[in-house]
Amino acid sequence: MHGSQPLDTNPHRRLNLLTGEWVLVSPHRTKRPWQGKIEDLPQDNRPAYDPKCYLCPTNTRADGETNPDYQESFVFKNDFSALLEDTPNESYNQKDLLVAQTERGICKVISFSPKHHLTLPELSVAEISKVIDLWQHEFKSLSGHPWIKYIQIFENKGEIMGCSNPHPHGQIWAQSELPVEIIKESERQKAYLDKHQTSLLSDYLNLELEKQERIIFENDAFVVLVPFWAVWPYETMIISKRHVQNLLAFDEQEKLLLAEALKVVTTKYDNLFETSFPYSAGMHQAPVNSGDHPEWHWHMHFYPPLLRSATVKKFMVGYEMLANPQRDITPEYAAARLKELSTEHYKNKTL
Amino acid sequence: MHGSQPLDTNPHRRLNLLTGEWVLVSPHRTKRPWQGKIEDLPQDNRPAYDPKCYLCPTNTRADGETNPDYQESFVFKNDFSALLEDTPNESYNQKDLLVAQTERGICKVISFSPKHHLTLPELSVAEISKVIDLWQHEFKSLSGHPWIKYIQIFENKGEIMGCSNPHPHGQIWAQSELPVEIIKESERQKAYLDKHQTSLLSDYLNLELEKQERIIFENDAFVVLVPFWAVWPYETMIISKRHVQNLLAFDEQEKLLLAEALKVVTTKYDNLFETSFPYSAGMHQAPVNSGDHPEWHWHMHFYPPLLRSATVKKFMVGYEMLANPQRDITPEYAAARLKELSTEHYKNKTL
Ligand SMILES: O=P(O)(O)O[C@H]1O[C@H](CO)[C@@H](O)[C@H](O)[C@H]1O
Numbered sequence: 001m002h003g004s005q006p007l008d009t010n011p012h013r014r015l016n017l018l019t020g021e022w023v024l025v026s027p028h029r030t031k032r033p034w035q036g037k038i039e040d041l042p043q044d045n046r047p048a049y050d051p052k053c054y055l056c057p058t059n060t061r062a063d064g065e066t067n068p069d070y071q072e073s074f075v076f077k078n079d080f081s082a083l084l085e086d087t088p089n090e091s092y093n094q095k096d097l098l099v100a101q102t103e104r105g106i107c108k109v110i111s112f113s114p115k116h117h118l119t120l121p122e123l124s125v126a127e128i129s130k131v132i133d134l135w136q137h138e139f140k141s142l143s144g145h146p147w148i149k150y151i152q153i154f155e156n157k158g159e160i161m162g163c164s165n166p167h168p169h170g171q172i173w174a175q176s177e178l179p180v181e182i183i184k185e186s187e188r189q190k191a192y193l194d195k196h197q198t199s200l201l202s203d204y205l206n207l208e209l210e211k212q213e214r215i216i217f218e219n220d221a222f223v224v225l226v227p228f229w230a231v232w233p234y235e236t237m238i239i240s241k242r243h244v245q246n247l248l249a250f251d252e253q254e255k256l257l258l259a260e261a262l263k264v265v266t267t268k269y270d271n272l273f274e275t276s277f278p279y280s281a282g283m284h285q286a287p288v289n290s291g292d293h294p295e296w297h298w299h300m301h302f303y304p305p306l307l308r309s310a311t312v313k314k315f316m317v318g319y320e321m322l323a324n325p326q327r328d329i330t331p332e333y334a335a336a337r338l339k340e341l342s343t344e345h346y347k348n349k350t351l
Numbered sequence: 352m353h354g355s356q357p358l359d360t361n362p363h364r365r366l367n368l369l370t371g372e373w374v375l376v377s378p379h380r381t382k383r384p385w386q387g388k389i390e391d392l393p394q395d396n397r398p399a400y401d402p403k404c405y406l407c408p409t410n411t412r413a414d415g416e417t418n419p420d421y422q423e424s425f426v427f428k429n430d431f432s433a434l435l436e437d438t439p440n441e442s443y444n445q446k447d448l449l450v451a452q453t454e455r456g457i458c459k460v461i462s463f464s465p466k467h468h469l470t471l472p473e474l475s476v477a478e479i480s481k482v483i484d485l486w487q488h489e490f491k492s493l494s495g496h497p498w499i500k501y502i503q504i505f506e507n508k509g510e511i512m513g514c515s516n517p518h519p520h521g522q523i524w525a526q527s528e529l530p531v532e533i534i535k536e537s538e539r540q541k542a543y544l545d546k547h548q549t550s551l552l553s554d555y556l557n558l559e560l561e562k563q564e565r566i567i568f569e570n571d572a573f574v575v576l577v578p579f580w581a582v583w584p585y586e587t588m589i590i591s592k593r594h595v596q597n598l599l600a601f602d603e604q605e606k607l608l609l610a611e612a613l614k615v616v617t618t619k620y621d622n623l624f625e626t627s628f629p630y631s632a633g634m635h636q637a638p639v640n641s642g643d644h645p646e647w648h649w650h651m652h653f654y655p656p657l658l659r660s661a662t663v664k665k666f667m668v669g670y671e672m673l674a675n676p677q678r679d680i681t682p683e684y685a686a687a688r689l690k691e692l693s694t695e696h697y698k699n700k701t702l
């Protein structure tokens with residue numbers, strides 16, 4: 001593969017440096033006509049306050065508690081937590097064939113804003129920065145429990161990403177064991193650090209900045225790019241320029257710059273198909289309460305499902321579930337499209 | 352964990368023997384109210400012949416070819432193949448950070464029946480057995496290409512599984528490299544065989560047959576069960592009682608018994624929510640043209656997304672994509688529900 005646009009025509013696979021797994025890329029496949037499922041467009045005329053929303057200020061939640069009249073952001077324990085704090089420690093093993101063990105955890109919900117009708121790209125950089133403050137605060141207090149080993153901060157946005165409430169919010173699941181994706185990324189980053197004495201993502205970032213083929217946005221502290229091994233059509237990553245293990249390392253200036261990067265990527269997403277762009281996004285960072293993790297380099301993944309339009313998504317189904325992730329457009333094409341989009345939200349456009 | 356129903360109340364994780372990865376189980380979490388996305392019910396009044404369907408007999412396809420007036424099943428090369436036979440062999444490597452290589456393959460489509468309005472559970476055991484004949488025939492002829500290393504036979508059923516045509520059909524993707532899921536299952540099965548001199552799935556099957564907690568159906572040659580480590584709410588596996596590497600080993604009698612198992616599991620699925628049950632399903636079997644694979648034990652996975660009803664599915668999103676697969680009902684609960692369902696298709700019920 002060579003020429004000015006390598007990898008842009010032939011079916012090929014690419015190595016995901018963070019997991020060691022491959023993704024199959026079929027650049028020619030977008031010609032396929034789509035006769036399949038057309039998603040409903042989500043409603044986009046929400047009121048600033050919804051009396052039936054369990055995240056709006058002053059409303060009562062499932063557990064009977066009343067939300068405060070909060071002005072910025074607000075966090076509480078998930079009323080339907082997947083993990084519980086008081087689960088007893090038990091294990092089950094039948095001939096090494098049926099193997100299970102209990103797991104403890106704490107699940108929280110973070111409302112990003114009192115305003116029911118807004119989403120992350122519609123908040124100001126200062127407002128997003130307040131959300132980052134809260135993430136830092138929660139990360140710190142959750143890691144105060146010595147039994148907690150990993151803290152997953154994430155957001156499901158949009159109905160098609162299983163989000164059951166359009167009020168802008170994210171979640172934090174903190175738990176006593178390492179999740180599978182974290183184990184993979186730990187191993188790969190550790191192997192790289194052991195071999196090269198540098199951070200895998202620092203070296204990767206430097207090469208991407210040199211090439212400028214997949215970079216979407218950059219400021220003094222963060223880069224937004226489409227990873228070389230992206231699986232989802234418009235998948236992106238935010239990577240910190242500094243090699244830090246978790247978000248507690250970010251100072252006030254860096255928090256504003258992260259807020260800017262978050263606003264830029266989510267605004268470009270909304271502008272791509274002029275719709276409130278659905279995604280699941282979340283930070284990956286070092287495990288806690290388990291020694292040093294110099295191999296870890298903070299980053300954030302965005303996994304958005306839309307492929308062709310606001311209503312046609314990529315399905316990760318038969319072949320992808322049973323065999324191997326597969327994508328239809330190249331990461332370079334996706335990066336070029338995202339790069340050229342305005343950082344002004346389409347809803348603010350004056351005609 | 353002990354008592355008559357172990358693992359049925361506490362959040363816990365279970366080990367997937369075939370991949371070495373864990374699934375998080377949150378048995379208490381079904382109490383959560385669902386305010387999120389409600390899927391559209393798929394149309395279920397199709398004609399037996401649709402002049403616009405590219406799979407119906409005598410119709411013309413995208414590439415201009417005309418389908419024969421076939422009476423049983425019919426196979427052709429996918430007009431929008433993700434993998435191509437004539438891709439040149441090239442690789443790309445920038446400092447071991449950007450790593451890619453071309454991949455060759457052949458993608459085929461198999462129509463299960465000339466009848467546009469039917470689905471697998473609505474075919475007779477004899478008709479399904481003809482589909483298995485064709486799978487055997489294709490597996491054999493594709494493995495005749497010495498460069499093909501793995502053959503994935505699968506079906507995406509239903510709009511929400513990305514199926515773009517309701518005509519009953521499946522696909523085969525054959526390729527020059529091993530997909531990631533196959534690499535995982537190869538490693539785990541090989542490690543088990545090396546250690547125990549028996550097949551992982553034979554030993555697992557024997558234990559499941561002894562316990563009878565997750566078995567849904569059994570005949571002389573196949574068992575249908577909910578695996579102990581199921582991720583999807585009503586996920587199942589068909590496992591052959593004989594330890595065979597691939598479906599070419601099945602004789603006429605076994606093919607009829609596999610057809611029966613397929614009819615039973617898909618009929619029970621349809622009966623669960625009285626809807627044409629969506630799923631992705633596919634066989635896992637030994638790689639081809641790469642020596643012996645005594646570790647491999649033929650099996651078939653069914654990954655169905657529905658959780659609560661015909662219109663509410665499980666979303667594998669934020670936490671699941673970024674951290675770890677997670678499920679809300681126990682595999683034992685799912686197995687008990689599927690087991691008690693009739694093997695008579697709900698559409699045939701007389702009142
Ligand atoms: O080949 P089809 O049916 O057009 O497409 C479907 O199955 C493929 C294989 O699982 C997926 O890659 C596609 O996303 C899905 O829509």
Ligand SMILES: O=P(O)(O)O[C@H]1O[C@H](CO)[C@@H](O)[C@H](O)[C@H]1O
Pocket residue numbers: 156161162163164171387665666667668669670671677
């Ligand atoms: O917690 P929520 O928003 O009710 O639920 C959503 O996010 C969870 C975490 O990714 C998933 O397990 C659920 O399937 C999804 O619907």
